[in-house]
Amino acid sequence: MKQVSKTILAAVATGCLLLSATGVTRAADSTSPIVIPIHNWSSQVVMAYVIGGIFESIGDNVEYVSADSQAVYESIRNGDVTISHEVWQSTFGKSFYNAMAKGGVIDAGTHEATTLEEMGVPTWVVEKGLCPGLPSWEALKDCHANFATPDSGGKGRWLEGPQSWHGDLMPERVAALGLSDKWVVKFAGGADALWAELASAKKEGRGTVIFNWTPNFTDADGFTFIEFPEYYDGCRKADGGDGKCGSPKGWLKKAANYKFPKSHPHAYTIFSQLSFTTEQIGQMAALVDVDKMDHKEAGKKWLADNEKIWKPWTQAGM
Numbered sequence: 001m002k003q004v005s006k007t008i009l010a011a012v013a014t015g016c017l018l019l020s021a022t023g024v025t026r027a028a029d030s031t032s033p034i035v036i037p038i039h040n041w042s043s044q045v046v047m048a049y050v051i052g053g054i055f056e057s058i059g060d061n062v063e064y065v066s067a068d069s070q071a072v073y074e075s076i077r078n079g080d081v082t083i084s085h086e087v088w089q090s091t092f093g094k095s096f097y098n099a100m101a102k103g104g105v106i107d108a109g110t111h112e113a114t115t116l117e118e119m120g121v122p123t124w125v126v127e128k129g130l131c132p133g134l135p136s137w138e139a140l141k142d143c144h145a146n147f148a149t150p151d152s153g154g155k156g157r158w159l160e161g162p163q164s165w166h167g168d169l170m171p172e173r174v175a176a177l178g179l180s181d182k183w184v185v186k187f188a189g190g191a192d193a194l195w196a197e198l199a200s201a202k203k204e205g206r207g208t209v210i211f212n213w214t215p216n217f218t219d220a221d222g223f224t225f226i227e228f229p230e231y232y233d234g235c236r237k238a239d240g241g242d243g244k245c246g247s248p249k250g251w252l253k254k255a256a257n258y259k260f261p262k263s264h265p266h267a268y269t270i271f272s273q274l275s276f277t278t279e280q281i282g283q284m285a286a287l288v289d290v291d292k293m294d295h296k297e298a299g300k301k302w303l304a305d306n307e308k309i310w311k312p313w314t315q316a317g318m
């Protein structure tokens with residue numbers, strides 16, 4: 001006890017050491033802000049406020065910046081942004097590893113949730129028989145007429161996400177699979193346009209093919225991902241392949257600037273330990289996309305409702 005008090009005094013006196021339950025000290029976190037990026041899909045934005053709220057709960061300073069979801073890995077590398085908390089393998093794996101290879105970005109661990117980012121249909125479209133043979137992609141050869149829209153020139157329409165996510169991946173895939181005569185890719189302006197399309201297609205009882213992902217709020221509604229030829233490293237056109245492949249069943253990682261463990265050792269320990277499940281990430285998205293909450297309020301609500309999950313992470317390494 002005496003020993004412990006002495007250590008506390010020493011820590012307070014120097015102002016830069018913190019005491020842990022085991023009597024081991026670690027340097028205090030810097031007061032410089034931890035910069036967290038905000039992208040353009042709901043779980044990512046809510047999770048930004050969840051993680052920012054956890055950092056604030058230990059007295060750290062946080063700053064949020066809007067950032068392009070591909071360019072952010074270069075921003076983490078050069079230190080303008082501190083972390084990325086949703087590195088989706090299919091969409092961002094390449095940018096993440098490119099930045100790591102250049103130096104300055106570290107892998108800060110993997111969430112428990114596994115991911116899929118793929119074209120698909122609401123499950124009621126399958127049940128209604130609008131494309132017999134789904135989820136196999138081969139079914140797309142015979143059902144495009146049920147997926148035509150006013151802007152698709154008689155072809156079936158794939159409503160892809162914003163082009164900032166995957167560039168020309170989907171148009172290249174449609175061509176590689178020999179579907180160009182029957183299907184055309186259109187890009188949504190934002191994620192909200194995907195959810196608006198889901199709602200209006202359901203109301204009108206018409207077929208729709210959209211880009212979607214899991215974990216997401218749609219996990220609870222029933223969404224069927226199309227099964228394309230299996231992904232392998234290098235199969236995409238952009239990676240030198242023939243483009244005849246779907247997306248990987250992938251990981252969801254966390255990334256950080258290499259100085260973060262030194263500048264903010266407590267926050268970094270928390271960040272490297274935290275891990276969200278499919279259900280938790282789906283909940284974060286649903287607070288916004290189903291319950292129509294503001295992202296920041298949704299983050300606060302998630303923290304208030306789930307202290308048992310995140311509080312222990314703040315004790316990690318103590």
Ligand code: TMO
Pocket residue numbers: 041088091117161165212213
């Ligand atoms: C990166 N995203 C979850 C939109 O596919």
